[in-house]
Amino acid sequence: EPEVTQTPSHQVTQMGQEVILRCVPISNHLYFYWYRQILGQKVEFLVSFYNNEISEKSEIFDDQFSVERPDGSNFTLKIRSTKLEDSAMYFCASNQEPTSSYEQYFGPGTRLTVT
Amino acid sequence: AQSVAQPEDQVNVAEGNPLTVKCTYSVSGNPYLFWYVQYPNRGLQFLLKYITGDNLVKGSYGFEAEFNKSQTSFHLKKPSALVSDSALYFCAVRDWAGQNFVFGPGTRLSVLP
Numbered sequence: 001e002p003e004v005t006q007t008p009s010h011q012v013t014q015m016g017q018e019v020i021l022r023c024v025p026i027s028n029h030l031y032f033y034w035y036r037q038i039l040g041q042k043v044e045f046l047v048s049f050y051n052n053e054i055s056e057k058s059e060i061f062d063d064q065f066s067v068e069r070p071d072g073s074n075f076t077l078k079i080r081s082t083k084l085e086d087s088a089m090y091f092c093a094s095n096q097e098p099t100s101s102y103e104q105y106f107g108p109g110t111r112l113t114v115t
Numbered sequence: 116a117q118s119v120a121q122p123e124d125q126v127n128v129a130e131g132n133p134l135t136v137k138c139t140y141s142v143s144g145n146p147y148l149f150w151y152v153q154y155p156n157r158g159l160q161f162l163l164k165y166i167t168g169d170n171l172v173k174g175s176y177g178f179e180a181e182f183n184k185s186q187t188s189f190h191l192k193k194p195s196a197l198v199s200d201s202a203l204y205f206c207a208v209r210d211w212a213g214q215n216f217v218f219g220p221g222t223r224l225s226v227l228p
Contacts, residue, residue, distance in 0.1 A: 004158070033215065043159070043205060043218040056215060091158055103149060104216065106159040 002026045004107035006092050012113045013082055021077045021110045023092030032075045033093040033104060034067065036060070043091065049075065050098065082114045117142045119208050119219035127225045128196045136191040136222045138206030146208050148189040149216065150180055153203040162204075165189060176200070196226040 005024045013019050025032050034046040047057040049067050064086075066078045075094075079086055089111050093104040118141045128134045140146055147166055151159040163174025165182045173179045180191045189206060203223050207216040 006158075035216075042220040043216075045215040045217070048215055058215075093159075103161045103164055105161070106151070108156070108158040 004092055004094055004105050006090075006107035006110050008110060009108065010111045010113070012115065015084060015114055016081050019079050019082055019112060021079075021090050021092075021112070023075045023077070023107055024073050025075055025092065025094030026105055027073070029094035029096050029105070031055075031095050031098045032067075032069070034077045035091045035093065035106075037089040037091065037109075038085075039088070046077075046090075048098070055098070079112075082112075084114050087112055087114045117208050117210055117217040119206050119217055121204075121206055121219040121222045123222050124220075125223045125225065127227060130198050130226050130228050131195050134193050134196040134200070134224065134226070136204050136206075136224060138189045138191065138219055139187050140189060140206070140208045141187065142208050142210045144210050146187075146189075146210065148180075148182060149207040149209075150174065150178070150189075150191050151205045151207060151218075153205065153221075155202075159205065162191070196224075198226045198228050200224060201226045 007022045032049045035043050037043045045058050047061045048055045064080050068076050089109045091109045092107040095102045095104045120139045149164045150162040152162050153159050162178050163172050165172050170182045178193050182189050203221045205221050206219040
């Protein structure tokens with residue numbers, strides 16, 4: 001069964017550094033998402049992306065964050081100048097249709113630790 | 116605004132006993148409701164969803180959930196729990212126009228042998 005994959009599984013970075021988290025969505029999916037989960041807290045929506053554009057973003061997704069689909073397979077989340085509070089699990093998700101009745105398929109996550 | 120509540124942080128149940136993980140929601144219009152499970156060091160796995168129709172929906176691994184519109188609830192159930200069901204369970208909601216999930220805080224299920 002096709003899966004969403006994410007790399008790296010764990011990223012440690014120093015405060016102020018830039019990180020890029022990578023995701024490979026399921027190949028025939030067209031809609032892509034990033035969520036984060038701070039340790040012990042709930043999963044929070046960051047951004048959705050379709051046709052090379054952000055379609056929706058939360059208030060968490062400020063100028064520090066950006067997303068890109070640099071080629072036909074990868075979907076990346078860039079965090080500029082990381083802060084301690086960016087430490088979290090970051091999940092990528094994708095689906096074929098954005099309509100509400102469709103479930104999203106999640107990757108295994110990247111654990112980001114900012115020191 | 117949409118919201119999801121999972122009133123129990125932790126549910127403990129003995130193997131072989133029925134289990135229930137509770138979820139209540141608030142959304143404008145008709146809700147689309149989902150359950151996901153998260154095993155240690157894994158991503159979220161889709162279990163089941165309610166879109167319309169029969170209030171009792173069946174999903175993966177023997178789980179089912181009952182939609183109750185009057186109580187705005189969508190409780191997850193399983194008739195006979197397995198130790199391997201021990202995981203973190205998330206309820207999520209979308210409204211008819213939304214692309215993105217609003218997740219509940221999660222309930223940790225522990226099934227004891």
